[in-house]
Amino acid sequence: MKTYTIVKKPAVLDWSQIPTAQIDHCQWGYWADVSAQAQLCYDREAIYVRLSAREAHIRAVEQTQTGMPCEDSCLEFFFCPMADNNAYFNIEMNPNGVMYLGIGTDRYDLIRLLLPENGNLEAETNRTAEGWELTYRIRANLIRRFFPGFEMKPGAKIRGNFYKCGDKTEVPHYFAWNPVECEQPDFHLSRWFGDLYFA
Numbered sequence: 001m002k003t004y005t006i007v008k009k010p011a012v013l014d015w016s017q018i019p020t021a022q023i024d025h026c027q028w029g030y031w032a033d034v035s036a037q038a039q040l041c042y043d044r045e046a047i048y049v050r051l052s053a054r055e056a057h058i059r060a061v062e063q064t065q066t067g068m069p070c071e072d073s074c075l076e077f078f079f080c081p082m083a084d085n086n087a088y089f090n091i092e093m094n095p096n097g098v099m100y101l102g103i104g105t106d107r108y109d110l111i112r113l114l115l116p117e118n119g120n121l122e123a124e125t126n127r128t129a130e131g132w133e134l135t136y137r138i139r140a141n142l143i144r145r146f147f148p149g150f151e152m153k154p155g156a157k158i159r160g161n162f163y164k165c166g167d168k169t170e171v172p173h174y175f176a177w178n179p180v181e182c183e184q185p186d187f188h189l190s191r192w193f194g195d196l197y198f199a
Contacts, residue, residue, distance in 0.1 A: 001178055001194045001195060002021070002177060002178045002194040002195075003194060003195045003196070003197065004021045004038075004040070004194065004195075004196050004197070005019060005198075005199050006040045006041060006042050006197065006198050007041050007042075007199045008041065008042060008043065008199060009041040009042055009048055013041070013048065015039055018039040018040070018041050018050070019039065020037045020039050021037060021038045021039070021040075021162055021177050022035075022036075022037050022177065023035075023036035023037060023038060023051075023162045023163065023175050023176065023177045024036075024175060024177075025175060025177065025178070025179045025180075026173075026174070026175055027174040027175060027176055027179070027180055027185065028174055028183075028185050030172050030173045030185075031173065032166070032169070032171040032172075032173035033056065033171075034053060034054065034055045034164060034166075034173055034175065035053070035054045036051065036052065036053040036054070036162075036164035036175060037051070038050070038051050038077065038162035038177060039051075040196070042152050044140070044152070045139060045141075046137040046138055046139045046140060047137065047138045047140075047152070048135070048137045049077055049091075049135065049136050049137065049138065050133065050134070050135045051076075051077065051133065051134050051135075051162065052075075052128070052132070052133035052134075053073065053075060053131045053132055053133070053164055054131045055073055055130075056130075056131075057169060057170040057171070058073045058127075058131065058132060058169075059071075059072045059073050059094075059166060059168060059169040059170070060072050060073060060094055060096050061168075062094055062096065062098045063096055064098065065098060065099070065114070066112075066114075067098050068100065069093055069094035069098045069100055070092050070165055070166075070167055071166075071167045071168045072094035072095070072096075072098075072166065072169070073094060073132065073166045073169055074092055074093065074094050074165050074166060074167075075092075075093055075134055075162075075163070075164055076092040076093070076162065076163040076164070076165065076187065077090075077091045077160065077161075077163075078090040078091070078160055078162075078187060078188070078190070078193065079158050079159065079160030079161075079193070079196065080159040080160065080190055080193060081143050081146075081147040081150045081158055082147050082149060082150060082158075083157045083158060083195075085147070086190045086191075087105050087146075088103070088104070088105070088159075088160075088190050089102070089103050089138075090102045090103075090104075090187075090188070091121070091136075091138075093123060093125070093134050093136075094125075095125050095127065095132045095134075096125065097123055097124070097134075099121070099123060101113045101115065101121070105190070106188050106190075107186065107188035110188070115142075121136040121137060121139075122136060122137055123135070123136035124136070152198055153198060154198055154199060155198065156197070156198045157195055157196065157197050157198075158195075158196045158198075159190065159193040159194065159195055159196065160193050160194065160196050161176055161177055161178050161180070161187070161193045161194060162176070162177040163175065163176050163177070163187050165187070174187075176192075177194065178192055178194035179192065180192045
């Protein structure tokens, strides 16, 4: 399993100084000329997330907040806040900012969460010269609603994976940071999550 270090957020956040995790493992033979990366940092209040993709043929059809962003160009972060608990959050987003936020232990018991305005992830998306990117923050108090024992401190560990997919893009594709070993496309397998350590 791969590992990633979540560094502390500097006073002025400069993503060029934050370590990257390459989302570069092609899954299930669906190759496309696409590349993606993930970055995380944290402070006492939140985990800050940046995902970016180099992608020439962007699909951004879904507009509704109850839609399925994974059918478009999509960047995803799944994570288990408690290292000894297989329950995880899955956060999927398309270039329009349409988000799927869910919680469960696999795709069959997943519950979609619709956050009130004052509890949202403050997500932003942006087109770039070579593709697109998104940023958001996951507040610690949101995580603790479901995982009261969650802590962000040096040495603490969570488990997670980063994905780039596009079910209905011009060239369908599935990429993962940590390889997912199963026969059919399925990112909802927490046993293949890597380890993420707070620095």
